[in-house]
Amino acid sequence: MxxxxxxxxxxxxxxxxxxxxxxxxxxxxxxxxxxxxxxxxxxxxxxxxxxxxxxxxxxxxxxxxxxxxxxxxxxxxxxxxxxxxxxxxxxGNGFNTEDYQDKELVIVAGGTGVSPVRGIITYFASHTEKAVSAALIAGFKTPKDILFREDFALWKKRLNVILTVDDNTADPTFPQGLVTKYIPGLEFKDIKNAAAIVVGPPAMMRFSVKALLERGLSEEQIWISHERKMCCGIGKCGHCRIGDAYVCLDGPVFNYSRGSTLLD
Missing domain, CATH: 2.40.30.10 (Translation factors)
Incomplete structure (x- = not known):
């Protein structure tokens, strides 16, 4: 049946x-x-x-x-x-850890965009030998909006983590600034062996990808997730359609070489 x-x-x-x-x-x-x-x-x-x-x-x-x-x-x-x-x-499809193994991995996430990449971050934090290096740039509106605090404490011990907030008035110990502020400072041994994942609000993804491209990564080295576009899950309702793609079927994870045509 x-x-x-x-x-x-x-x-x-x-x-x-x-x-x-x-x-x-x-x-x-x-x-x-x-x-x-x-x-x-x-x-x-x-x-x-x-x-x-x-x-x-x-x-x-x-x-x-x-x-x-x-x-x-x-x-x-x-x-x-x-x-x-x-x-x-x-x-939908998800992130494949094999796409990032033996790479210089950078994950850029904003707000609830940390949720869909938490599994990838945890994997490479638990298997540091699987990547040449792994860096995480995560941004939230204020310190009280931070998710997964216990995870961040662990990730900071094993990965290069930048946790930033838009407004640090409540706690000046936090770095302040959008995630894009920290992308130009990323260091790569071999830019051709880099890989990046970007997840968050549309504007944040657009400008983060732009900054990564300016750092020298190609579109094929970047992955994004349109997790905000999901709807029925099986491509019947049409709400997630962008161009000829159905996000719930073809995504929500896309390599940017295709995802570049789907940004809204």
Whole structure:
């Protein structure tokens, strides 16, 4: 019998990890193949569903970091305690670690854009021998908006990490400035062996990619994620279509040689 991709399955909420007042990571029961950068549809009957990127992969579990911004996510925050949620997926393609092995890897992420690349960052932080070098530039609006604080503490011990905020008035110990401020200062031993991942709001991605190209990387050396464009997950509703691409099917992860035509 052919599986109906529209039918969700019930997944137990194993743990809830608050980051900010409106952003929590939900650790959900799940057994199956999944990659960083893919996404699941999370639903509550009568309220609808929302596409959420995978922010972590465990043994028998996945992490979904959810921001409380609308009808469905409001209900998820209200109803999660001691219960389960409906999921369907995973959908789309994700990040392939093999694309970045033995490279000088740079990851540039803004705000909730850290979520879909968290798995890649964690992989290379745990397997530093797999890359020539690995650097992370992550930006948030203010110190109170920072996600995955415990992860950042660990990543800083193993990777070259720049954690910056737009406004450090509340805590001047944080570097201040957009992520693009720090790209010109990146050092490469061999620019032809570099690889970069950029995820975040459209304007942040556009200017970050521009800065990386100016540093000497080619379009083929850069990957982006259109995770904000996801909708039904199976290419039926058409909301994610950009040109001839369906983000939920062809993406959300794209090499920039193709993704350059999809930026909005």
């Amino acid at each position: 052919t599986k109906n991709e529209y039918v969700p399955f019930l997944s137990e909420v194993l743990e809830v990890i608050p980051h900010t007042d409106i952003e929590y990571t939900f650790r959900m029961s799940y057994v199956g193949d999944v990659r960083p950068g893919q996404f699941f549809e999370v639903s509550i009957p009568r309220y609808g569903e929302a596409p959420i990127s995978v922010s972590g992969i465990g043994n028998g579990s996945i992490d979904l970091t959810i921001r409380r911004v609308g009808k469905v996510t409001n209900e998820i925050f209200e109803q999660y305690k001691g219960t389960s949620l409906y999921l369907r997926g995973p959908y």
